Amino acid sequence: MDFSLTKEQQMIKEMVRDFAEKEIAPYAAKWDEEAHFPLHVFRKMGELGLLGLPFPEEYGGAGGDTISYAIAVEEIGRACGGTGLSYAAAVSLGASPIYYFGTEEQKQTWLVPMAKGETLGAFGLTEPNAGSDAGGTRTTAVLDGDEYVINGEKCWITNAQYARQVIVTAVTGKDARGKNIITALIVPTDSLGFTIRSNYDKMGVRASNTCELVFENVRVPKENVLGDPQKGFNQFLYTLDGGRISIAALAVGIAQAAFEKALQYAKERIQFGQPISKFQAIQFKLADMAMEIELARNMVYKAAWLKDQGKSFTKEASFAKLFASEMGFRVCNQAIQIHGGYGYMKEYGVERHLRDIKLMEIGEGTSEIQRLVIARQLGC
Template identity: 75%
Template structure:
């Protein structure tokens, strides 16, 4: 076994950390407070090639691997959960399905601008009455001549207000068992009938755009169908397996930030004439956080490694997502505790880590759904 990062992976870590520290960090409090999507930061991330890390150069990407991409999400998440979530969603959900399942033409037309960072993509699966149970999708896409006519509603969709393309899931027919066939279709956001509104007032990841989408007789060419129409469901399960690695990496970044802040504060803060880091109660908290961060990192990197080596990774990406996101929440909570009353104040940032981390236990499959995925993989 080799736990060393390659030269490229180490270079990506350094490049993203420098960018995150210099460009994103000074803005994180404002991004959260004003709930403002940092479009200018995404433009710079695009110029650095971050939006295209896991895609081949042929499609405007940087030709990196999943592990490099996970490291990039971790580093961005370490300074800003909002930016990290929008970044992970743009790459894993907005662009990756086109890379995995798109035709050559679709890759050239839709993936290239996303990988180059010239446009943002979004993935609309969730509906008001179809969340964990994505099979309950009500949006329909009916064939009319050379087009699909799509009608339906999507909710909680990351980046949609700033996206040029949406990938939406819709019922396109019934199989021989009478069950709905759910397919994925690429919908440019400038097509008539697409209405995107972003009015959610969120607890955390406040600078990440989250939108509702109404599709009212939206007409797109049938050539915008993504992948095999009969395998739409298994295709988006594969997409989510990959996406979970990035949400896990984001959790890892928030957990790492919580550890760093808590450790620094514990060394500086004095009570009873001593720094609080000399109290065993505080040391044990720090030791537990550090151990869990290390475990989470091993899980996230292993899941990414499996994907990069074309091995099954469904179970491991669920392990990683479940453990790393719950670690982020626990670590942020203990970081607040170690900060005492100051931790409850916004300027110390650890309360933001907790609010941002909470979302990670919900999005891209709740913690309960991850446990279901793992149990299924165990043969239950």
């Protein structure tokens, strides 16, 4: 029992855990093996209100708070890292920017169907030559009459192949200091000249859909600009702050799964006439794993709580993302160590967690970028 959770948050935890254990966990190894995106699970998550969890009911959401959403990500991630990543990306990157910055009309057109789980959305920021340095975006959007004409490419965009629209960042001009002005545009995936390919062979999170996007004279009406056309850069920074809470929650969920397998295995595996859990070396590993997971979870809840209170949460979201992802990597690695040679075998399912969790140190700002963000918040 998590005494710190409200009744509603506890109910969500139980509901999502039950769903994930029945509908996701039994198939996670197969989806990983086949790099299969479980679209049907997203339909079911939509019916349960999970895809609109943190959005108000007036926009088709469930009116939950960010802590509830983080709990849902953790529980889905505990069952399958790839499904967890696609869930987190659908809510934090596909839908949230429209909720934060969209006009009423954009919310009705794009957010409501996503929140109801009828459609999925994606967020395309990263390019082959602009990753951490998103200011170096090369994709352009040029105003021609009442339409923007988009040219360029994006890489590693989650869920794009199954999305109805992608929020795309593009350079629309230069400011007084000669820096790129970056604007966010809502681009329907069936637009002429918009190609989406999913040919990547990934190390982990293989149930997640990851795409390359190519724009060749793609035209969108200027009404599809999201938020302030001059402030696309600041908008995605805010979006990523929120997204980092979900990546941290996902890392906690994956680490929790690896820890539970290691604990169970340690109690069952007999060496030198006793379960290996009786060896202090193994006990200390398990103790550290349990403690670090709990600490990371509390960091996630704190960042989520600050966001819900309307307070600044940039530093705490980076704290949580950085600590949870690096902690998760340590935990998954130790979980394999506790399994010995069996941990190295796919059959035991712990190696998948290590492959999945590695992405948490890279996506939505690498560990190095999180340290930069934190240092800036400290006034360095």
